[in-house]
Amino acid sequence: QQQVKQSPQSLIVQKGGISIINCAYENTAFDYFPWYQQFPGKGPALLIAIRPDVSEKKEGRFTISFNKSAKQFSLHIMDSQPGDSATYFCAADLFSGGYNKLIFGAGTRLAVHP
C-alpha cells in the first residue's frame, strides 16, 4: 500500500514534443506529490509538486495533473528539449509528525532527441 507505480520505464520524445509520465498510488494518506529530476551522477532535484486539493499545477513547461478519485497523477513536459533528458521520479509524501518520508516511483528515463 506504500508503493507508487510509475510508467513508462523509458520514453523517447522528439524535440518540441510533449513528454507524459504517469504515476499511481494506493495509500490515501499520501498528501503531497513531488516530481524529482535526476541527471546522471547527481542527486534528485525537486522539479514541481502538488497537493491533493488541487487538480493541476503548472510551472513553465512542466505541468502536474492530479486525479484524486483515480489516485493517479502525471507529469507533462511541454515543448520538450534535449536538456530535459534525465530520469524523472514521481514520489508521494507521507507527512508524519514533522518529517516527510518520500516514497519514490521506479523512475522514467526520458530521452529527448533533437
Add this chain to the structure above:
Amino acid sequence: EPEVTQTPSHQVTQMGQEVILRCVPISNHLYFYWYRQILGQKVEFLVSFYNNEISEKSEIFDDQFSVERPDGSNFTLKIRSTKLEDSAMYFCASSDGDSHNEQFFGPGTRLTVL
C-alpha cells in the same frame, strides 16, 4: 545557494568492513534523511532523523546501520559490516521541517562493496 554536501563521492570497501558516509546538511535545516538507490533502481527511504534521534526507519535499515549527528554540522551513516548487496548510491537529504517543505538532496556517495 545553500546545498547538501556528501563525502566521499565514491567509497570502495571489502565485504565485512565498516564504512562511514558523511553529509553536511543545509545549515538551518532540522530534519535529516538517508536514501539509497541501487544502480538502475528507484530511490528508497532508509531513515529520518530529528532532534538527535531516529524518527522513522525502513526495513532496509537493520542493525548493521546507524546514524549520528556528531556535531552541529555533520550527519553520518555507518554501515557496520558491509555486504555485497549494500553496493548502491547513498543520498543524504535535509529539510527545514515545515509541512511538506522540500527535501534537498546531496550529490550522493557511491558505495562499492567487493
